[in-house]
Amino acid sequence: LEGLQTKSFGRHLNLMEVTSSTQEAARLLAEEGAPEGTLVIAEEQTGGRGRQGKRWYSPARKGIWMSLLLRPQRPLSFAPQLTLLTAVAVCRAIRKVTGVDAGIKWPNDLLVQGKKICGILIESVGEDERIKYCIAGIGIDVNVELEELPTELHTVATSLKIESGQTQSRATLISAVMNELEQLYNLYEEEGFAPIRHLWEALSVTLGKRVTVKTPRGETEGTAEALDETGALVLLDDTGNIITIFSGDVQLA
Numbered sequence: 001l002e003g004l005q006t007k008s009f010g011r012h013l014n015l016m017e018v019t020s021s022t023q024e025a026a027r028l029l030a031e032e033g034a035p036e037g038t039l040v041i042a043e044e045q046t047g048g049r050g051r052q053g054k055r056w057y058s059p060a061r062k063g064i065w066m067s068l069l070l071r072p073q074r075p076l077s078f079a080p081q082l083t084l085l086t087a088v089a090v091c092r093a094i095r096k097v098t099g100v101d102a103g104i105k106w107p108n109d110l111l112v113q114g115k116k117i118c119g120i121l122i123e124s125v126g127e128d129e130r131i132k133y134c135i136a137g138i139g140i141d142v143n144v145e146l147e148e149l150p151t152e153l154h155t156v157a158t159s160l161k162i163e164s165g166q167t168q169s170r171a172t173l174i175s176a177v178m179n180e181l182e183q184l185y186n187l188y189e190e191e192g193f194a195p196i197r198h199l200w201e202a203l204s205v206t207l208g209k210r211v212t213v214k215t216p217r218g219e220t221e222g223t224a225e226a227l228d229e230t231g232a233l234v235l236l237d238d239t240g241n242i243i244t245i246f247s248g249d250v251q252l253a
């Protein structure tokens with residue numbers, strides 16, 4: 001990986017031609033005791049998974065489909081913060097390498113002009129209320145062409161090539177993501193969530209907007225006011241009530 005400046009992230013590399021999902025491959029390595037920073041990259045996924053049981057379209061060589069193994073010494077309740085941290089790292093890497101103006105939709109979708117360019121799936125395995133390990137799954141639509149996108153995705157998804165007009169190097173981007181992630185992760189270990197929260201807020205496309213949030217308990221509408229110190233989204237509804245959302249699917253109005 002050209003340009004990799006990390007100590008551990010991406011240093012144990014497993015490159016696969018095709019796999020069902022890098023999440024599963026990384027989970028097997030984690031269970032075998034693989035070290036933190038182990039990275040699984042696939043050229044193609046046949047069963048790429050998104051959040052909420054959705055499928056993740058992962059065509060051969062067109063994107064970055066990868067999963068990073070993390071072993072943070074934290075209680076399980078801190079897992080959502082890692083989700084936000086990962087989004088910040090990927091967003092910064094995309095901006096640095098490609099100049100594409102990506103922003104974060106809470107908690108961790110990356111959008112360009114309202115269309116999704118990257119999805120993040122963090123799966124945590126706990127032991128006695130503590131995180132045993134986390135698999136940070138990152139999917140970036142890099143060189144997918146408009147004609148290649150399934151039609152049902154045309155209005156909701158885009159790629160770095162479509163947005164920048166140029167083919168982008170996946171290796172350069174992967175290195176940049178690893179560099180940013182390791183830096184932010186070290187910052188998080190040293191100083192906690194506060195600095196990450198501020199970086200997240202600065203890249204957010206959700207704050208200050210009217211949003212509809214779908215949760216298992218129903219729909220809530222309001223204005224996204226802030227991120228609280230745990231990483232939850234704070235909404236102000238039309239009757240002036242403050243509602244804290246810990247998980248759900250956000251739609252921007």
Ligand code: BTN
Binds near residue numbers: 020047051066118120
């Ligand atoms: C989402 O936005 O719903 C999350 C998408 C996450 C996709 C990545 S691609 C690499 C890793 N392997 C998977 O099967 N999913 C994640």
